[in-house]
Amino acid sequence: MYYGWAGTILRVDLSRKQAKKQVLPKELVENFLGGRGFNSKILYDEVKPGTDPLGPENKLIFGAGPCTGTIVPCSGRWTVTAKSPTTDAFGDANAGGHWGAELKWAGYDIIIFEGRAEEPLYLWIDDERVELRDAKHLWGLDVWETTDALKRETGDPNVEVAAIGPAGERLSYPACVVCDYTRGAGKCGMGAVMGSKRLKAIAIRGTRGVRVARPEELVKAVEESINILKTEDQWWFENFSKYGTPIFVMLFQHLGALPTYNWREGWFKDAEDLSGELLYNKYVKKKRACSACVYHCSAYCVVDDGPYAGTVGEGVEYEATGGFGSKMGNRDLASTIAAKTLCDKLGIDLINCTETIGWAMECYEKGILTKEDTEGLDLSWGNHTAILEAIRRIGYREGKLGELFALGSRKAARRIGKGAEYYSITVKGQQMGLVEPRPMWAWGLGFATSTRGGDHLRTQPAPEFMFTPEEAEKFIGTPKISDRFGWEGKGRLVAWCQHIRAINDSLENCKYFFRGSPRLYVEFPAKVLTATTGLNWTYETVMKCGERIYNIEKAFNVREGLGRRDDYLPERFYKEPLSQGPFKGTVMPREKFDLMLGEYYAVRGWDKMTGLQTREKLEELGLKYVADELEKMGRLAKPTSRRKGTKKG
Amino acid sequence: MICSLKKTGDLITPTKARVRVMKRETLGVDVPVVCRQCEDPPCRDVCPTNAIIRNPETGAVTIDEKRCIGCRECMLGCPFGTISFDVNRGVCVNCDLCDGDPACAKMCQWGVIRYERADLADLARRRMAMEKIREAAGKTEAAVKS
Numbered sequence A: 001m002y003y004g005w006a007g008t009i010l011r012v013d014l015s016r017k018q019a020k021k022q023v024l025p026k027e028l029v030e031n032f033l034g035g036r037g038f039n040s041k042i043l044y045d046e047v048k049p050g051t052d053p054l055g056p057e058n059k060l061i062f063g064a065g066p067c068t069g070t071i072v073p074c075s076g077r078w079t080v081t082a083k084s085p086t087t088d089a090f091g092d093a094n095a096g097g098h099w100g101a102e103l104k105w106a107g108y109d110i111i112i113f114e115g116r117a118e119e120p121l122y123l124w125i126d127d128e129r130v131e132l133r134d135a136k137h138l139w140g141l142d143v144w145e146t147t148d149a150l151k152r153e154t155g156d157p158n159v160e161v162a163a164i165g166p167a168g169e170r171l172s173y174p175a176c177v178v179c180d181y182t183r184g185a186g187k188c189g190m191g192a193v194m195g196s197k198r199l200k201a202i203a204i205r206g207t208r209g210v211r212v213a214r215p216e217e218l219v220k221a222v223e224e225s226i227n228i229l230k231t232e233d234q235w236w237f238e239n240f241s242k243y244g245t246p247i248f249v250m251l252f253q254h255l256g257a258l259p260t261y262n263w264r265e266g267w268f269k270d271a272e273d274l275s276g277e278l279l280y281n282k283y284v285k286k287k288r289a290c291s292a293c294v295y296h297c298s299a300y301c302v303v304d305d306g307p308y309a310g311t312v313g314e315g316v317e318y319e320a321t322g323g324f325g326s327k328m329g330n331r332d333l334a335s336t337i338a339a340k341t342l343c344d345k346l347g348i349d350l351i352n353c354t355e356t357i358g359w360a361m362e363c364y365e366k367g368i369l370t371k372e373d374t375e376g377l378d379l380s381w382g383n384h385t386a387i388l389e390a391i392r393r394i395g396y397r398e399g400k401l402g403e404l405f406a407l408g409s410r411k412a413a414r415r416i417g418k419g420a421e422y423y424s425i426t427v428k429g430q431q432m433g434l435v436e437p438r439p440m441w442a443w444g445l446g447f448a449t450s451t452r453g454g455d456h457l458r459t460q461p462a463p464e465f466m467f468t469p470e471e472a473e474k475f476i477g478t479p480k481i482s483d484r485f486g487w488e489g490k491g492r493l494v495a496w497c498q499h500i501r502a503i504n505d506s507l508e509n510c511k512y513f514f515r516g517s518p519r520l521y522v523e524f525p526a527k528v529l530t531a532t533t534g535l536n537w538t539y540e541t542v543m544k545c546g547e548r549i550y551n552i553e554k555a556f557n558v559r560e561g562l563g564r565r566d567d568y569l570p571e572r573f574y575k576e577p578l579s580q581g582p583f584k585g586t587v588m589p590r591e592k593f594d595l596m597l598g599e600y601y602a603v604r605g606w607d608k609m610t611g612l613q614t615r616e617k618l619e620e621l622g623l624k625y626v627a628d629e630l631e632k633m634g635r636l637a638k639p640t641s642r643r644k645g646t647k648k649g
Numbered sequence B: 001m002i003c004s005l006k007k008t009g010d011l012i013t014p015t016k017a018r019v020r021v022m023k024r025e026t027l028g029v030d031v032p033v034v035c036r037q038c039e040d041p042p043c044r045d046v047c048p049t050n051a052i053i054r055n056p057e058t059g060a061v062t063i064d065e066k067r068c069i070g071c072r073e074c075m076l077g078c079p080f081g082t083i084s085f086d087v088n089r090g091v092c093v094n095c096d097l098c099d100g101d102p103a104c105a106k107m108c109q110w111g112v113i114r115y116e117r118a119d120l121a122d123l124a125r126r127r128m129a130m131e132k133i134r135e136a137a138g139k140t141e142a143a144v145k146s
Helices: A026-032 A035-046 A099-106 A143-154 A187-196 A215-232 A234-243 A245-255 A276-282 A333-346 A350-366 A384-396 A399-405 A408-416 A441-449 A469-476 A490-507 A518-533 A539-559 A571-575 A590-604 A615-620 A624-632 A641-648 B002-008 B042-046 B073-077 B103-107 B118-145
Strands: A008-013 A018-023 A060-064 A078-083 A090-095 A110-114 A121-126 A129-134 A160-163 A177-179 A183-185 A199-205 A284-288 A298-302 A312-314 B020-024 B029-033 B052-054 B061-063 B084-086 B091-093
Touching: A008 A129, A018 A129, A026 A035, A026 A539, A035 A060, A035 A078, A035 A090, A035 A110, A035 A490, A035 A539, A060 A099, A060 A187, A078 A099, A078 A183, A078 A187, A090 A177, A090 A183, A090 A187, A090 A539, A099 A121, A099 A160, A099 A199, A121 A143, A143 A160, A143 A199, A143 A333, A177 A187, A187 A350, A215 A234, A215 A518, A215 B002, A234 A245, A234 A276, A245 A276, A276 A284, A276 A298, A276 A333, A284 B029, A312 A333, A333 A350, A333 A384, A350 A384, A350 A399, A350 A408, A384 A399, A399 A408, A441 A490, A441 A590, A469 A490, A469 A518, A490 A518, A490 A539, A490 A590, A518 A539, A539 A615, A539 A624, A615 A624, B002 B103, B042 B052, B042 B073, B061 B091
Parallel strands: A008 A110, A121 A199
Antiparallel strands: A008 A018, A060 A078, A060 A110, A078 A090, A121 A129, A160 A177, A160 A199, A177 A183, A284 A298, A298 A312, B020 B029, B052 B061, B084 B091
């Protein structure tokens, strides 16, 4: 029996309409922590290279972490993993809310979906009772209607539901899986994979609970960590709780890193109109939180007046106010709330959706997309009625425009050609989160080397400005990380952060929890993991797990044929200098980027030139079978004498 | 959740927690459901074994688990639906204010759950009401002037 982990994997064969329970292997627990780590390992082991992401051979894996459903602060998250249709490589997405906790309380760590149902189904989990039920009557309903219907149908309004909307059903690549009405597991088109399996929803009622190994120790660790959070950076704790992520609009504006006009600029002249303060003062009615959160950064918003009067929504985050705002040259804050709610209902990922529409707007301006292509839709900068209409068409995959946009920006750009791909801001095909990399180089490297494509959360190198040089020297191994425009030490920083984030994601802790203090990054995971699970964890063993998780994800991508050329940012960031804001004239010089990338590969113990993994590294992490498989495919780095040197250093 | 942990020792589950928050996402409403510690508790009146007694020190309406026969009459009697049934132990459970040191209030980071003297809390509420009226009056005055 485990403490922390529920100890059960639920394997659901949709083709045969069967569900079976498996014991969680000890080997998985000790080496991959939970959540994202479990999912990544299972995906690597069970999905062969070249699998069609939307075919029945792909697997869809939901996972919660060892701390999910406990009192560990901000531990209410869950991860869904599958091969991604957006990137045709490794894909996963992460969301908060209460669904993950409910999954754990019902007694499961992981659900693996295999095959494809003949007719729409939904999964009903009532503790040990698991049932695949008919969902024909739900097919076509939006996420909110589905959630309401399932709460009625199961007879318990406390049931937690994760569902897809029309976008997922129609295999739109920007589709996501939404739980708690408004919390989308967005990245990598997970909604489309779920739709391809004809799985409409997963409804859970969990009462069995999670057992904790050392309750007193856990309470102490939790109280201590909250204390650190409240005392070390009081400003952050109070303001992030009050305003949530929309506060980043003005923060990034001051850093010159607020993506504007589809990443052409890093500074928006009307950013004040989109600020977190304005959102809070004008629209926020109530603060809300995920399971076990000490911040409550989410907010319930109501629009009282103007053309969008009557719109309600929750979780209007920075990606919404910035994405539908500055990125599209739109200064109407109410319209971003309306757009966010529409996305939630249709089950569309914000980042993919805003990126695709932003890309289309620039193409429209440049004449690459004409009014004929858009079927009369005027995609001028800031036209928010057109933005809402475009979202609707993506969701329902309606008309020529809907068909095109449903591919996401990169695949759509490839389809229309005419140089449109230059304007599609993606890494490995995945749309980038809203941080401008030109004045923030570490973030740029993080985007480029992320295993699920352009994603800020895989790395989130916040230690760049949080750590003192001494702390940086101690933990990261170089004091030179705080210079935003210096290349040295960035590879080390990014690799370190990626391990930490892999741990955060595997414990299913919210990354913003750690933002409060450097001490939390280092001490907290091992401490709460030890108290929760009763196994002895140290900083070193946990970090090793982080590295292992990152390497197995990388190996999945390498096996799919990805290499160094996929670890680059879009051309725009190397070529076009910013023309406005505090960092006017800045680019990210390609040669500097190459230096960072080289350092990054070296720190990781991968081949410095090709970026392929080495046998030494994989064996050190206990992934010999991965090395063997990659070698057989010719995708393992060839041994050289120089690399042996870096291994020792 | 801390409630469940404290009361069971090592298990965290919503069914064992005596303080619950019911949420309605689409309305943006979260309602705490917890024992009101009534002055004249109906649960006590309906209990056939007189298992429900008032703790003389904290004033909490508590269920004596030795006397409780698990008939669940009190759950029906409570107008707020705050009493729950512990299926593992076969007794009804209720918030007992942790004998005067509630774990939930200690864990709450925002002072939303507080453990206070009822009469003082009352005074604080009056103060708040006064401020609200004053604010509203100020607004009206300003409106009249403009």
